[in-house]
Every structure is written in C-alpha cells, then in structure tokens.
Amino acid sequence: MNEFQKAIRAGIPAELPPKKEIDERINHAPRRKEILTEDEKVLALRNALRYFPEPLHKELLPEFAGELARYGRIYMHRYRPDYPMHARPIADYPARCSEAAAIMLRQRSSLSELGAVPADHAVSLRNER
Amino acid sequence: MQYLSEMSDEQTLHMYSGHPMGLFPSQKGAPRVVITNGMMIPNYSKPDDWERFNAMGVTQYGQMTAGSYMYIGPQGIVHGTTITVLNAGRKISKNGEGLEGKLFVTSGLGGMSGAQPKAGNIAGCVSVTAEVNPKATETRHSQGWVDEVISEVGELAARVRKAKRDKEVVSIAYSGNVVDVWERFYEEDIQIDLGSDQTSLHNPWAGGYYPVGLSFEESNRLMAEDPVKFKEEVQKTLVRHVQIVNKHAQRGTYFFDYGNAFLLESSRAGADILAENGLEFKYPSYVQDIMGPMCFDLGFGPFRWVCASGDPKDLRETDLIAGAVLEEMAEQAPPEIEQQLRDNLRWIRSAEENQMVVGSMARILYADSAGRILIARAFNQAIREGRIGPVILGRDHHDVSGTDSPYRETSNIYDGSRFTADMAIHNVIGDGFRGASWVSIHNGGGVGWGEVMNGGFGMLLDGSDASDSRLEKMLFFDVNNGIARRSWARNEGALFAIKREMERSPDLRVTLPALADEKLIKDHLNQA
Numbered sequence: 001m002n003e004f005q006k007a008i009r010a011g012i013p014a015e016l017p018p019k020k021e022i023d024e025r026i027n028h029a030p031r032r033k034e035i036l037t038e039d040e041k042v043l044a045l046r047n048a049l050r051y052f053p054e055p056l057h058k059e060l061l062p063e064f065a066g067e068l069a070r071y072g073r074i075y076m077h078r079y080r081p082d083y084p085m086h087a088r089p090i091a092d093y094p095a096r097c098s099e100a101a102a103i104m105l106r107q108r109s110s111l112s113e114l115g116a117v118p119a120d121h122a123v124s125l126r127n128e129r
Numbered sequence: 130m131q132y133l134s135e136m137s138d139e140q141t142l143h144m145y146s147g148h149p150m151g152l153f154p155s156q157k158g159a160p161r162v163v164i165t166n167g168m169m170i171p172n173y174s175k176p177d178d179w180e181r182f183n184a185m186g187v188t189q190y191g192q193m194t195a196g197s198y199m200y201i202g203p204q205g206i207v208h209g210t211t212i213t214v215l216n217a218g219r220k221i222s223k224n225g226e227g228l229e230g231k232l233f234v235t236s237g238l239g240g241m242s243g244a245q246p247k248a249g250n251i252a253g254c255v256s257v258t259a260e261v262n263p264k265a266t267e268t269r270h271s272q273g274w275v276d277e278v279i280s281e282v283g284e285l286a287a288r289v290r291k292a293k294r295d296k297e298v299v300s301i302a303y304s305g306n307v308v309d310v311w312e313r314f315y316e317e318d319i320q321i322d323l324g325s326d327q328t329s330l331h332n333p334w335a336g337g338y339y340p341v342g343l344s345f346e347e348s349n350r351l352m353a354e355d356p357v358k359f360k361e362e363v364q365k366t367l368v369r370h371v372q373i374v375n376k377h378a379q380r381g382t383y384f385f386d387y388g389n390a391f392l393l394e395s396s397r398a399g400a401d402i403l404a405e406n407g408l409e410f411k412y413p414s415y416v417q418d419i420m421g422p423m424c425f426d427l428g429f430g431p432f433r434w435v436c437a438s439g440d441p442k443d444l445r446e447t448d449l450i451a452g453a454v455l456e457e458m459a460e461q462a463p464p465e466i467e468q469q470l471r472d473n474l475r476w477i478r479s480a481e482e483n484q485m486v487v488g489s490m491a492r493i494l495y496a497d498s499a500g501r502i503l504i505a506r507a508f509n510q511a512i513r514e515g516r517i518g519p520v521i522l523g524r525d526h527h528d529v530s531g532t533d534s535p536y537r538e539t540s541n542i543y544d545g546s547r548f549t550a551d552m553a554i555h556n557v558i559g560d561g562f563r564g565a566s567w568v569s570i571h572n573g574g575g576v577g578w579g580e581v582m583n584g585g586f587g588m589l590l591d592g593s594d595a596s597d598s599r600l601e602k603m604l605f606f607d608v609n610n611g612i613a614r615r616s617w618a619r620n621e622g623a624l625f626a627i628k629r630e631m632e633r634s635p636d637l638r639v640t641l642p643a644l645a646d647e648k649l650i651k652d653h654l655n656q657a
C-alpha cells in the first residue's frame with residue numbers, strides 16, 4: 001500500500017497531524033460575515049469537535065475557534081489531506097467493491113477539477129472521511 | 130473516504146450535507162452512496178439561514194455536479210456555452226452570416242464562467258470577458274483558456290476595434306469590473322452584438338458580484354467589515370450595470386441571462402429590468418429562448434462519461450464509439466432532432482483536438498434518451514470485449530429532468546408549476562432504485578440556496594449483463610421523467626418527444642394534456 005492508500009484507509013488520524021499553514025497561493029474564499037450568537041458559536045465548536053477524540057479537544061479548540069473568528073467558518077485546516085488532489089486510475093483506490101472505488105475517484109477529482117474556485121475552502125474536512 | 134474504502138457491495142453510505150452519517154446494510158444493485166446537500170424545511174431556506182446553519186456545521190451549499198461527485202472541469206460548460214453562443218448567433222444573423230467579426234461581451238473567469246472565452250473562440254467571434262479577481266484571470270490565461278489580458282479600458286477599446294475590423298477570432302480578458310467595459314464601449318460607440326454576464330450573482334452579498342469603483346481588495350474588506358454598506362454598493366452597481374446594458378440594447382445588442390440570476394438580482398436591486406407588462410424581464414434567459422425549446426423539451430441534455438482507467442486511449446475509443454452512434458442516429462432522425470445530433474457529432478469529432486481534459490478522462494455531449502442508451506450500451510459492449518476499461522456515466526445537473534429551477538432549467542414551464550420541485554425529487558428516487566451507483570439531491574447550486582432543487586447520479590459500467598439492464602432502465606427514466614412533466618405543461622417539443630417515445634416503448638404510459646382553448650375560457654369569464 002502506498003502513502004495515498006494508507007491515508008485513505010486510515011480516515012481521520014488517531015494522532016494529531018502537524019499544524020498546517022494556509023497556502024495563500026491557492027485562491028481563498030472571502031471571509032464570511034458574523035452571524036452566530038455567542039451560544040451558537042459554542043454549538044458550532046462542539047459540532048466541529050464531534051469528529052475528534054475527546055483528548056485532542058484542548059489542542060484543537062483554539063485553532064477551530066480562531067478559524068471561526070477569522071473566516072466565520074471552521075475549515076479544520078490541520079486536517080487537509082497531504083496527498084495531491086487529482087484523478088487517479090481506478091485501480092489506485094483501496095476498495096472492496098468497484099463501485100466504491102469509482103465513487104472515490106469521482107469525489108476526489110470533482111474537487112481538484114474545480115479549478116479557479118477556492119478549492120481549499122470548497123468543502124470542509126467533513127467530506128474527508 | 131475511509132467508509133468508501135471499507136464498504137461492500139451490500140452496504141450504502143448516507144451523506145448528510147457533507148457529513149458521513151454512516152454505512153447501512155442494503156443490497157447489490159442499490160446505490161452505494163446517497164447524497165443530500167442543504168435539504169431544509171422550506172421556510173428555513175433564506176440566504177441568512179444558510180450563513181447561520183453552515184457556520185454551525187450542520188448543512189452545506191448544494192452545488193451542482195461538484196456536490197454529487199460528477200464535476201469534470203469546464204468542458205461541460207464549454208460545450209453548453211458554445212451551443213448557446215452559436216444559437217444566439219443564429220438568432221441575430223440577418224442574412225445567414227456567421228459570427229465572424231462580431232463581438233461578445235461578458236464577465237467572469239471563474240469555475241464555470243472561465244469557459245466563455247474558449248467557447249467564443251470555438252464559435253468564431255471576438256470576445257471580451259471582464260474579471261475583477263487577478264488570480265482567476267491569471268489561472269485562465271496560464272491554462273490557455275483566454276488569449277490576451279488587458280487591464281486598461283482604453284487600450285481594450287482600441288484592441289477590440291482592431292479585432293472586429295480584421296475579423297479576428299480572439300478572446301480577450303479585461304482585468305477589472307465589467308461595468309467599466311459596457312460604459313466605455315458605449316462612449317466609444319463600439320457595437321456589442323451579443324452580451325451576457327456570468328458573475329456569481331447567485332451569491333451577491335458574499336463575493337459573487339463586485340461593485341464598480343472599488344478595488345478587489347477594498348471590496349473584500351468592506352464585505353466582511355460592513356456588510357450593509359457592501360450590499361448597498363452591489364445594488365448600486367447592479368442598477369448602473371442594467372442601465373448601460375439597456376442603452377446598448379437600444380443600439381441592437383442581444384443580451385441574455387446565462388443562468389447566474391442576473392435578471393432576478395438586478396430586479397431585486399431595483400434596476401430598470403422589467404418588461405412593459407411589469408412581470409417578465411426585458412431580456413430572455415437562455416433557457417427560455419434557446420436551451421428549453423431546442424434541447425430539454427426534446428430530451429437532449431448533457432450526458433457525460435469518465436474513463437475510470439485514466440487512460441487517454443480509452444477516451445479516444447469512447448469518442449469514436451459515441452460518434453458512430455450519433456452518425457447512425459442522425460441519418461434516420463426526424464428533422465426536429467437532426468440538427469441537434471449533427472451539432473454534437475461535430476463537437477465529438479473535434480473534442481480531442483480542443484483539448485478540454487483537465488484531469489479525469491471525461492467527455493460530454495448532448496443526447497436524448499435513445500442516444501444516451503445506445504452510446505452507453507456500446508460502451509458496455511466495448512468493456513466486455515476488453516477494448517476499454519470501466520466507464521462511469523453521469524450528467525450535468527443542467528438537464529431535462531434532474532433540476533427544478535424556475536429561472537433556469539424549468540424557466541420555460543408555463544403552467545404555473547415551475548415553482549414546484551416534484552420532478553427533481555421523483556428523479557432522484559427513480560434513478561436510485563433503477564440502478565444508479567450513487568444519487569444526489571441538492572438545495573442550491575448554480576442559482577442559489579433556496580432557489581433550486583437539483584439532483585444527479587453516477588453509474589459504473591463494468592461490462593456485465595447487470596450493467597446493461599441498469600443503464601437501460603435508469604437512463605430511460607432519467608430523461609423521460611422530465612419530458613413527461615414538460616409535455617404535461619403543454620410544451621410542444623415535449624409532446625412530440627413523449628408521444629414518439631410511447632410508440633417505441635410499450636411499457637411507457639404517460640398522461641397527456643387535453644389542450645383547452647384559452648380564448649374559450651377568457652370569453653366565458655368575461656361574460657360571467
């Protein structure tokens with residue numbers, strides 16, 4: 001299994017991946033207006049943390065709260081995949097059934113082929129799983 | 130992705146607005162993934178509801194094909210735009226002349242709008258596309274999708290004058306606001322033959338449309354720091370934008386809405402965009418004038434496929450197969466659909482040369498239900514014989530049946546039902562149990578959150594008999610569902626198409642409308 005296949009199989013990593021800088025060269029979505037009440041912000045953060053084991057929350061919280069304050073959204077930059085986003089031959093996708101492999105192929109390449117739109121922000125990490 | 134890599138062919142993954150709810154036991158032949166995006170209780174589907182619930186992480190914007198894993202880059206939109214520009218050209222042609230030396234002015238070099246310069250070149254005119262975001266312009270220029278970039282409007286005017294005079298086929302990007310182009314060309318008396326707009330007006334308050342007179346950076350700052358003021362600036366620009374388009378229209382410009390909600394948003398901004406009856410807009414949407422009656426009502430729409438091997442040889446082979454099918458169909462077609470088939474035959478023959486692949490080995494063409502089925506069946510046969518690897522079928526959402534969108538896909542439905550969404554919902558359910566490998570249904574996408582329901586599908590062909598039977602049943606429904614609805618709305622082309630289909634397919638029985646005489650009804654009401 002290569003790195004890409006391992007990353008796919010692993011899903012959300014058990015350990016905290018290294019923090020990521022935001023790549024300014026990739027076209028980013030503009031900052032959203034502030035819309036949430038204080039209570040709703042708590043909810044947004046609790047919702048985002050649902051994806052990660054409880055012991056990681058202390059470390060993730062300031063990052064997610066920072067994103068929410070800066071962009072009005074929680075993008076979970078740290079969890080952006082490291083493998084390059086592009087269409088690979090169907091045989092490269094680790095799968096138990098061919099339809100699932102076809103879907104992985106289309107899901108990944110749909111994102112990469114978005115071209116000049118802010119791909120970095122187009123979909124949150126929640127799609128990664 | 131992890132779920133997908135683990136699942137068997139007796140499980141289904143349910144995606145709730147980007148959230149993988151989980152894998153559930155199902156059965157072979159059922160969709161492996163069911164995707165919904167932005168499904169809301171209808172009363173909670175205003176733009177601010179999206180801002181709030183998206184920020185909370187419980188919903189996401191629908192998108193069109195990207196949200197259903199069927200985006201293939203701008204090829205589909207190049208094809209659609211080329212057909213639209215060609216047909217708009219036919220509309221303004223006085224003596225059967227083509228588009229040589231004629232000028233097309235529009236805006237947007239983003240995800241989909243970036244296809245316009247290329248379509249202009251394929252259609253053979255001079256095109257000017259304005260874009261405020263230098264990064265987007267750079268991207269398209271470096272990809273070779275637009276020939277030249279000019280950032281001074283006076284220089285642009287001089288360049289365009291020369292291009293028109295010499296009948297060049299050239300695409301020019303103007304790095305700046307589109308309103309400046311319209312205004313300057315009016316002052317300098319430059320005749321614009323075709324005009325449109327592809328800013329992201331489905332999202333006017335958060336970066337889809339940039340006000341004139343402010344720099345790109347200033348606008349981005351204002352948007353976040355003073356959204357109320359930003360909204361005012363956008364509305365002011367829209368009013369000015371429409372004013373200058375109106376002036377050009379008086380000089381003979383054919384302006385059309387290209388599905389970005391330009392007409393809708395400028396009317397909301399108070400621009401002078403309503404026709405004299407105060408109900409309709411001054412300008413047609415391209416679906417009402419072109420796509421609806423000439424394509425969708427007849428079942429023609431954007432069928433697409435991806436060669437899963439990633440091998441360009443496979444794509445070439447599928448191009449040949451599809452071309453052969455279209456040619457045979459064109460020879461036997463009634464005149465109503467022959468032109469469609471011929472246009473697409475020409476497209477598929479030059480598709481490779483136009484180099485539109487940006488990643489996946491993907492192709493698009495317009496075909497009706499019979500054409501889609503014949504092409505897919507021929508692919509499955511080629512897979513069975515080992516001539517090509519597996520093929521993934523799909524389509525754009527901008528199609529006959531998949532999308533209910535009152536100002537776009539279903540804008541040429543005139544029985545009052547264009548604000549309903551039953552068709553799109555029946556489509557996704559119907560495709561789901563007829564053998565799609567995955568299905569999706571979205572709120573939003575294209576024209577905006579709360580303004581559209583649109584759905585798509587994907588289907589893997591692996592050369593098996595099971596693939597043959599699925600493709601037949603699913604593609605048939607995926608087109609004829611919409612034709613039935615369009616014919617019930619009394620659309621002439623759709624009545625023709627569905628009757629023809631019923632003759633061919635004994636298991637199809639569609640309820641046909643009796644055509645009541647409008648005058649009879651009016652006279653009766655006037656007497657009463």
Ligand SMILES: NC(=O)c1ccc[n+]([C@@H]2O[C@H](COP(=O)([O-])OP(=O)(O)OC[C@H]3O[C@@H](n4cnc5c(N)ncnc54)[C@H](O)[C@@H]3O)[C@@H](O)[C@H]2O)c1
Pocket residue numbers: 116117206209236237238239240241242243259260261262265305306307308327328329330331332336337338339340341387388389390527537574575576
């Ligand atoms: N009906 C269809 O088939 C169809 C096809 C393509 C696009 N559309 C619609 O067209 C719109 C554009 O789609 P997209 O994917 O290209 O979006 P996009 O956001 O990627 O691109 C729009 C571009 O317009 C630019 N822009 C905004 N205001 C401007 C202004 N005043 N002057 C010059 N440039 C300006 C933006 O910077 C952006 O790059 C959307 O609303 C989409 O739904 C419809």
